[in-house]
Amino acid sequence: MSRIELLQGTLDMLILNALRTGPDHGLGISRRIHQITRGTFDVRPGSLYTALHRLEEQGWLASEWSDSENRRRAKFYELTASGKKQLQAETENWERISLAITRALRAT
Amino acid sequence: MSRLFSSLRNLVRRNSVDRDLQAEIESHRQLLIDQNIAEGMDPNTAARQAGLAMGGVEQVREEVRSVRAGQWMEQLWQDIRYALRMLRRAPGFAALAVFTLALGIGANTAMFSVIQGVLLQSPPFADPGRVVAVLQKQPNGSNNVFSTPDFLAWKRQSSPVAQMAAIVTDSHVLGAGDQAERVVGWRVSSEMFSVLGVTPAMGRPFTAEEDRPGAERVLLLSDAFWKKNFHADPKILGAKITMDGTPFTVIGVLPQGFQVFAPGENFWTPLQLPTQDVTASSRTLHWFLALARIAPDSSLKKSQSAVDAIASRLHHDDPNGDAGFGLALQSFQDFTTDGLREPLLLLMGCVGCVLLIACSNVANLLLARGTARRLEMSIRAAVGAQRSRVFRQLLTESVLLSLLGGVTGLFIASSALHLLLAISPSSLPNVETIQVNGPVLAFTFAVCVVVGILFGIMPALATSRVDVSNALCETSRNAGHSGGKTRAALVVIETAIAFILLVGAGLSLKSLWKVSRVDPGFNPTGLLTFKVAAPTRFKDQPSIFYSQLAEKIRALPGVDAAVLARDVPMSGIDPSMPVAVDGGAPQVTDGQVVTRFRIVGPDYFHGFQTPLLQGHEFTAGDIATAQPVVVVSQSLAQRYWGNQSPLGKTLKPNIADAPWYTVVGVAADVRHQGLDADTEPTAYYPYTQLPKSIQPLAGRFMTVSVRGNTHAAGFLDSIRHAVAGVDSTVPIYAVKFMDEYLDDAGSFRRLATWLIAVFAGLALVLAAIGLYGVMAYAVTQRTREIGIRMALGAKRTDVLRMIVGHGMKMAAIGMAAGIAGAFALARLMSSLVFETSTTDLPTFITVGVSLALFIFLACYVPSLRATRVDPNIALRYE
Numbered sequence: 001m002s003r004i005e006l007l008q009g010t011l012d013m014l015i016l017n018a019l020r021t022g023p024d025h026g027l028g029i030s031r032r033i034h035q036i037t038r039g040t041f042d043v044r045p046g047s048l049y050t051a052l053h054r055l056e057e058q059g060w061l062a063s064e065w066s067d068s069e070n071r072r073r074a075k076f077y078e079l080t081a082s083g084k085k086q087l088q089a090e091t092e093n094w095e096r097i098s099l100a101i102t103r104a105l106r107a108t
Numbered sequence: 109m110s111r112l113f114s115s116l117r118n119l120v121r122r123n124s125v126d127r128d129l130q131a132e133i134e135s136h137r138q139l140l141i142d143q144n145i146a147e148g149m150d151p152n153t154a155a156r157q158a159g160l161a162m163g164g165v166e167q168v169r170e171e172v173r174s175v176r177a178g179q180w181m182e183q184l185w186q187d188i189r190y191a192l193r194m195l196r197r198a199p200g201f202a203a204l205a206v207f208t209l210a211l212g213i214g215a216n217t218a219m220f221s222v223i224q225g226v227l228l229q230s231p232p233f234a235d236p237g238r239v240v241a242v243l244q245k246q247p248n249g250s251n252n253v254f255s256t257p258d259f260l261a262w263k264r265q266s267s268p269v270a271q272m273a274a275i276v277t278d279s280h281v282l283g284a285g286d287q288a289e290r291v292v293g294w295r296v297s298s299e300m301f302s303v304l305g306v307t308p309a310m311g312r313p314f315t316a317e318e319d320r321p322g323a324e325r326v327l328l329l330s331d332a333f334w335k336k337n338f339h340a341d342p343k344i345l346g347a348k349i350t351m352d353g354t355p356f357t358v359i360g361v362l363p364q365g366f367q368v369f370a371p372g373e374n375f376w377t378p379l380q381l382p383t384q385d386v387t388a389s390s391r392t393l394h395w396f397l398a399l400a401r402i403a404p405d406s407s408l409k410k411s412q413s414a415v416d417a418i419a420s421r422l423h424h425d426d427p428n429g430d431a432g433f434g435l436a437l438q439s440f441q442d443f444t445t446d447g448l449r450e451p452l453l454l455l456m457g458c459v460g461c462v463l464l465i466a467c468s469n470v471a472n473l474l475l476a477r478g479t480a481r482r483l484e485m486s487i488r489a490a491v492g493a494q495r496s497r498v499f500r501q502l503l504t505e506s507v508l509l510s511l512l513g514g515v516t517g518l519f520i521a522s523s524a525l526h527l528l529l530a531i532s533p534s535s536l537p538n539v540e541t542i543q544v545n546g547p548v549l550a551f552t553f554a555v556c557v558v559v560g561i562l563f564g565i566m567p568a569l570a571t572s573r574v575d576v577s578n579a580l581c582e583t584s585r586n587a588g589h590s591g592g593k594t595r596a597a598l599v600v601i602e603t604a605i606a607f608i609l610l611v612g613a614g615l616s617l618k619s620l621w622k623v624s625r626v627d628p629g630f631n632p633t634g635l636l637t638f639k640v641a642a643p644t645r646f647k648d649q650p651s652i653f654y655s656q657l658a659e660k661i662r663a664l665p666g667v668d669a670a671v672l673a674r675d676v677p678m679s680g681i682d683p684s685m686p687v688a689v690d691g692g693a694p695q696v697t698d699g700q701v702v703t704r705f706r707i708v709g710p711d712y713f714h715g716f717q718t719p720l721l722q723g724h725e726f727t728a729g730d731i732a733t734a735q736p737v738v739v740v741s742q743s744l745a746q747r748y749w750g751n752q753s754p755l756g757k758t759l760k761p762n763i764a765d766a767p768w769y770t771v772v773g774v775a776a777d778v779r780h781q782g783l784d785a786d787t788e789p790t791a792y793y794p795y796t797q798l799p800k801s802i803q804p805l806a807g808r809f810m811t812v813s814v815r816g817n818t819h820a821a822g823f824l825d826s827i828r829h830a831v832a833g834v835d836s837t838v839p840i841y842a843v844k845f846m847d848e849y850l851d852d853a854g855s856f857r858r859l860a861t862w863l864i865a866v867f868a869g870l871a872l873v874l875a876a877i878g879l880y881g882v883m884a885y886a887v888t889q890r891t892r893e894i895g896i897r898m899a900l901g902a903k904r905t906d907v908l909r910m911i912v913g914h915g916m917k918m919a920a921i922g923m924a925a926g927i928a929g930a931f932a933l934a935r936l937m938s939s940l941v942f943e944t945s946t947t948d949l950p951t952f953i954t955v956g957v958s959l960a961l962f963i964f965l966a967c968y969v970p971s972l973r974a975t976r977v978d979p980n981i982a983l984r985y986e
Contacts, residue, residue, distance in 0.1 A: 025136070027143070045133065046167065046168045049132065050171060068139060072135060072139055073135055074132075074136075074139060075128075075131075075132045
């Protein structure tokens with residue numbers, strides 16, 4: 001499995017994106033990222049929780065302890081309203097940048 | 109704000125946040141194991157694989173934690189670096205702000221050091237808060253130390269102070285010849301060690317048996333005395349030390365640093381409360397202090413009311429008994445700082461006010477600067493800085509400012525303390541412990557943080573409130589108008605505080621001046637005093653020793669007068685004894701002042717240059733005869749005989765075997781306790797005509813006062829030589845000029861007055877600087893407006909009147925508030941005010957006029973600048 005070092009800020013966006021479909025716990029989020037990127041990104045727990053806590057401190061995520069699918073206690077994260085806005089903004093931003101870079105690369 | 113909040117939460121609740129994180133990671137691991145098992149692994153492999161995939165629970169936790177904590181620290185560090193950069197870019201502003209704060213914080217640090225050293229240091233006892241001083245209430249309403257019969261009577265009651273211990277100073281001559289040294293210590297009753305909760309570092313305390321009269325004399329040494337005089341000899345226990353010819357057995361050494369009242373206490377020896385002599389039977393000889401320990405399940409208040417209940421029962425049983433007047437309990441701390449607490453706290457309040465002025469000055473500076481920084485703030489907001497982040501940044505800046513001010517202030521404080529201790533060492537107890545130490549540093553740090561937030565919060569709120577789109581296209585024209593009211597309010601407060609402090613200083617200075625003009629009733633200049641104690645061989649007739657001594661000294665060259673008095677004025681020792689007059693009974697009723705009891709020798713009034721108003725003083729010839737004579741003070745004569753001539757009348761001190769003394773002279777009143785103390789009726793008895801019962805007690809020591817060429821080199825040596833000529837084993841001690849006694853008696857008032865004057869001066873200067881700053885800023889802001897006014901025909905005087913009027917209006921409101929505040933302050937100042945009304949009109953007027961003048965100058969200079977505005981330039985301004 002090839003791993004790509006995440007650009008700073010990209011992981012935040014991926015996490016926010018992974019939570020778009022509903023609340024999930026840490027392991028679930030990392031599984032979703034794994035699935036969505038078809039295994040391109042494998043998020044280590046250390047980076048994952050660091051990012052989750054940072055996003056929560058920014059007010060983009062909210063968290064709550066509750067039971068998981070097999071009745072294990074786990075901390076579930078959820079997008080807040082401002083988190084949704086942030087995801088929107090970051091997505092647009094990313095699209096602009098990637099389009100620009102793609103163009104730039106093609107132009108050469 | 110949520111970030112600020114969660115960062116704060118991280119700081120405050122680090123533990124619970126950590127536990128939460130650990131639980132979260134653990135749950136992650138469990139979920140991973142579950143998943144592995146679901147994929148078909150056996151539980152062991154599943155757990156191992158989960159561990160491998162995660163890279164260790166603890167490591168994950170560390171990583172998250174370090175990043176999170178690091179982020180907080182990093183932002184703080186970022187803010188600090190940024191703040192330093194901003195301050196470097198505005199060095200004038202930074203220097204002014206730091207200097208202003210340094211003055212305020214430095215003064216507070218110095219004052220707190222004094223409070224900490226004098227009021228907050230607990231005595232070296234076990235559970236010191238439970239140790240109380242027990243005093244006897246007197247019929248005249250004041251408190252006194254104990255007499256033997258009353259002490260024993262109270263100990264027989266089952267009261268909360270039944271276990272109280274007695275303590276009285278003691279001094280002995282140690283060694284002989286040139287080595288003879290007078291050492292001071294305590295005679296204490298055997299309960300003292302349990303009352304104070306002290307165990308000797310070596311040896312044992314003495315027993316109740318050893319405290320009985322006639323028991324073999326034993327002695328405990330202080331650690332310092334043991335080290336200095338006995339070279340810390342570990343075999344000292346059991347050794348015999350001879351003092352004044354009496355052998356004492358050393359049974360213990362007290363712990364290092366242990367003292368009851370002050371350093372320099374050398375020994376503790378059993379009191380052996382006499383059962384035979386006059387002190388055993390007399391209820392009027394109050395001669396020792398009692399200390400007690402309050403039971404753990406009680407309190408000072410409960411104990412006091414229990415004692416009061418017993419007192420009223422005793423009074424009921426024996427309405428004439430002294431014991432019925434009751435006892436006053438006072439915490440040891442209060443007892444030792446009596447009379448200092450109030451003025452010191454008042455001074456702390458004053459210096460706190462100075463800091464408030466400094467704060468509002470800096471707040472004003474920040475507000476003005478905030479206006480200048482609007483563009484910077486708008487840009488930061490535009491590129492996405494949250495308001496909370498900017499707010500935090502600004503607050504970091506102001507706390508940094510106050511910390512810089514605090515560091516500078518520490519230097520100011522420590523040099524101020526040096527100066528203060530050099531000026532006034534004697535008026536404060538434990539003066540040598542006053543220093544900038546740990547608690548003081550903690551205080552200063554706390555003050556810096558609080559002050560930084562206090563003066564920073566309003567400007568930070570104002571500055572960080574930026575409407576991006578408006579601010580970016582706005583010029584500074586309208587900016588800052590919102591802050592105008594705040595600034596005016598700050599100036600009003602500053603003026604009010606300055607006014608209050610100036611009135612305080614004015615009243616204190618006037619009182620000091622009044623005190624300095626008080627006639628002490630004698631001439632202290634050039635009067636050298638020293639004490640001497642009759643040696644054991646004169647034990648029964650100490651007066652013979654003293655008269656020989658006085659004669660020898662009088663014969664020395666350069667001596668005009670050498671007179672004897674047991675206690676000299678201002679020395680802090682001031683015995684009293686009620687008297688009966690003309691064959692009547694002693695008059696002691698509530699509210700009456702006591703009659704002072706002075707034992708003096710011939711020519712005393714001549715030596716002290718105290719005017720004799722009637723009659724004559726006793727001469728050596730007079731007092732050798734059997735006819736007892738007495739000299740009374742003017743106030744005593746007035747009190748008992750009114751307008752009649754007191755000469756030839758008789759009086760008798762309340763001592764069982766006292767004769768009737770005939771009044772031969774009336775002397776002017778003398779201030780015995782300080783220039784600001786009341787004069788009290790005083791009777792002067794010849795030392796040769798004392799009732800037999802008190803002769804051993806009264807004759808233990810004598811003060812010799814010498815007038816003449818006393819400052820000459822070698823004068824003291826010739827006196828020592830003369831004393832040795834009478835008895836070579838006797839050292840002289842407590843050598844002191846009368847001026848020094850006088851200085852010491854007034855030193856606390858002087859200290860307090862100069863402190864309050866310095867604080868008021870600081871307040872005045874700071875308030876003037878503050879007003880100047882605000883006015884200068886307002887003029888700059890209104891340049892355009894002034895330009896328009898002048899273009900429309902306003903004259904320079906109109907502009908001048910407008911600007912100065914604006915400033916003076918603020919000042920007038922401030923002063924009006926100040927007058928009200930000053931009345932309140934003056935009432936708190938009663939202990940510092942002397943023969944001056946607390947509403948002294950001249951003081952209020954002087955303060956008002958000088959403050960108004962200062963303020964006028966602070967307004968006038970900037971407004972002068974306003975009048976030089978060229979309308980053409982002003983309209984193009986910006």
